[in-house]
Amino acid sequence: MILYAIPISTYSAKVRIALETKRLDYRMEPPPGGYSTPEYMQLVPLGTIPALVDGDFCCSESDVLIEYLDETHPEPALLYGSPAQRAQQRFVARYHDIWLEPHLRRTFAHVDPATRDEAELNGHLDKFQDRIDKIESLIDPSPYLCGNKISIADCAFPATFTLAELLLSVFDRELRFGPKVRAWRDVVYRHPAVKKVTDESRAATLDWMNSGGG
Ligand SMILES: N[C@@H](CCC(=O)N[C@@H](CS)C(=O)NCC(=O)O)C(=O)O
Incomplete structure (x- = not known):
């Protein structure tokens, strides 16, 4: 492939x-x-x-x-359990794509201080933080977001949070995670597939930022 x-x-x-x-x-x-x-x-x-x-x-x-x-390639399944559990896994995956990540993406236009609009940037950063806070009411990690194994729900957040931490340091902001997301992060970044991919994307993003982000 x-x-x-x-x-x-x-x-x-x-x-x-x-x-x-x-x-x-x-x-x-x-x-x-x-x-x-x-x-x-x-x-x-x-x-x-x-x-x-x-x-x-x-x-x-x-x-x-x-x-x-x-x-x-059904094994290991990334959608598993009852129809209701699979719907919840899709819901959390979709929450990332539709409700959370776009607010981070809108900050990209403000990385360069010369063209930064502080008010607009702060609006996007506040919204992104709100949407992270909202996750606490959507999940009950056990220990993955929607069950005892990794699922489609867990695939998108790791690289987005890794990027967000690097990007927010440029804006002198810190991300705050609630207790449920913190507990999940302690587990998910140790998963071999997640660790491999996020280590590589963090290194590539740092190279890109150090080279001026062009
Ligand atoms: N909804 C798409 C989003 C993918 C996306 O935004 N990819 C970015 C790179 S991370 C991209 O291709 N941007 C180019 C563009 O929007 O034209 C998905 O889930 O695959």
Whole structure:
């Protein structure tokens, strides 16, 4: 399989955690021509990473890819338990993508102090922190977010929090995590697939930041 991805991409890290958890063979390649280019959009119409190629199959959208991997390679399952448990796992995964991560993404435009709008930046940072606080009422880690094993729910948050910690230090802010998220973080970053992928994405992000973030 080929995963079109780059090491600093948090959504790519999310799918890599699934691939590594399932111990699948894959090759990570940068999107041909770069993401959102006409060349890449011939392969992946939305132009986003990650995208997965598996024989004739070529698709994007991280949750779709994880569900595809779960159907084609069921063990270990990343959606498991009763329909209600699986719905909760999808819900928490979706909470990350729709309600939490976009507020972090909106801060990217303010990394350069020369073009920073402090009021707008603070609004995004406050909202991102609110959405982290909200997680406390959505989960009951046991010890993973939705059960006793890693699931689709656990795949996206690790790289987003790693990036957030690096980025917020640039803005002189600190992330605050509630007790449930802290307990989950103590466990999840020790999971071999999560550790491997987040160690690599942290190193790549630091290189990118030290090189001026261009
Ligand atoms: N909803 C998408 C989001 C993926 C995404 O935003 N990827 C970023 C890189 S982390 C990207 O490709 N950005 C390029 C663009 O938005 O054109 C998913 O879950 O895969």
